[in-house]
Amino acid sequence: METQDLKKVGLKVTLPRMKILELLQNADQRHLSAEDIYKLLLEADEEIGLATIYRVLTQFETAGLVTRHHFETGQAVFELERGEHHDHLVCIKCGKVEEFKNETIETCQDKIASEAGYRITDHSLIIYGVCPECQKK
Amino acid sequence: METQDLKKVGLKVTLPRMKILELLQNADQRHLSAEDIYKLLLEADEEIGLATIYRVLTQFETAGLVTRHHFETGQAVFELERGEHHDHLVCIKCGKVEEFKNETIETCQDKIASEAGYRITDHSLIIYGVCPECQKK
DNA sequence: GACCATAATGCAAAAGCTTCTCATTTCTCT
DNA sequence: AGAGAAATGAGAAGCTTTTGCATTATGGTC
Numbered sequence: 210m211e212t213q214d215l216k217k218v219g220l221k222v223t224l225p226r227m228k229i230l231e232l233l234q235n236a237d238q239r240h241l242s243a244e245d246i247y248k249l250l251l252e253a254d255e256e257i258g259l260a261t262i263y264r265v266l267t268q269f270e271t272a273g274l275v276t277r278h279h280f281e282t283g284q285a286v287f288e289l290e291r292g293e294h295h296d297h298l299v300c301i302k303c304g305k306v307e308e309f310k311n312e313t314i315e316t317c318q319d320k321i322a323s324e325a326g327y328r329i330t331d332h333s334l335i336i337y338g339v340c341p342e343c344q345k346k
Numbered sequence: 347m348e349t350q351d352l353k354k355v356g357l358k359v360t361l362p363r364m365k366i367l368e369l370l371q372n373a374d375q376r377h378l379s380a381e382d383i384y385k386l387l388l389e390a391d392e393e394i395g396l397a398t399i400y401r402v403l404t405q406f407e408t409a410g411l412v413t414r415h416h417f418e419t420g421q422a423v424f425e426l427e428r429g430e431h432h433d434h435l436v437c438i439k440c441g442k443v444e445e446f447k448n449e450t451i452e453t454c455q456d457k458i459a460s461e462a463g464y465r466i467t468d469h470s471l472i473i474y475g476v477c478p479e480c481q482k483k
Numbered sequence: 484g485a486c487c488a489t490a491a492t493g494c495a496a497a498a499g500c501t502t503c504t505c506a507t508t509t510c511t512c513t
Numbered sequence: 514a515g516a517g518a519a520a521t522g523a524g525a526a527g528c529t530t531t532t533g534c535a536t537t538a539t540g541g542t543c
Contacts, residue, residue: 220491221539222539226491261491264491267530322475334470336459338464338465358511359510420530
């Protein structure tokens with residue numbers, strides 16, 4: 210299945226690519242940094258170079274298979290693209306990321322962009338806050 | 347005047363800090379990277395080390411005088427805080443940044459955060475697109 | 484199933500951006 | 514003006530990410 214996905218976007222089916230895709234699909238966290246992936250693969254006894262991980266993730270991004278996010282952490286995180294757009298709620302204490310979707314906001318954004326004469330290509334809405342669990346601590 | 351601002355937030359009034367503040371107030375671009383500032387100061391014959399600029403900007407950020415943004419450029423940009431919140435429209439071709447404000451979106455964000463149980467601390471909405479000028483090219 | 488051209492990988496080195504260290508200088512307050 | 518504390522400069526170091534190049538693996542073909 211994933212094999213097809215890779216071929217479809219013109220990428221050879223290689224072990225590193227399969228493993229990385231698999232991990233993105235199955236990991237607890239939906240948002241992983243390159244290093245997270247590297248370490249998780251090591252734990253699973255898959256020694257894949259960090260450079261390869263970066264290269265593969267960039268190719269996946271170009272191919273539209275994953276999305277790269279720059280939260281305010283200094284590290285980019287990657288997320289498997291599941292076709293539907295959503296925005297993010299990031300806990301500044303524990304780093305947890307939740308997703309949400311809001312039609313009103315989407316509509317407003319389109320309106321704002323077109324009023325400014327922009328051809329919109331992407332957008333990113335991130336709300337930073339403290340999640341319920343971290344508020345208790 | 348700025349002198350007071352600095353003292354108020356517990357920072358000594360030094361030449362580098364004054365020059366950086368001045369630049370942020372008077373530059374054509376409202377959003378400047380540390381390196382932009384470094385170069386602009388050089389042009390104005392003010393040799394201020396890049397390290398100092400980073401330090402000062404971080405202090406200004408902590409003091410609430412400037413805001414740091416992480417657009418998808420790999421470089422942080424800084425903007426003088428003028429008290430009122432706004433969001434950003436970034437041109438992916440020329441890098442130009444425009445600002446906008448939309449009450450509906452703000453309200454939605456607050457609602458979303460509180461529904462998820464988050465205590466909101468900040469948010470960032472960035473719309474990426476191609477500006478009118480760049481569309482012509 | 485083996486072969487070949489091409490593409491992918493790994494490693495180490497390099498490249499950006501940002502932060503840190505520490506000796507020296509500059510402020511503030513008296 | 515002088516003392517103590519804080520800030521600066523320069524270079525080194527730290528992190529994340531990218532690149533170069535020799536080696537290895539893949540996909541299509543015979």
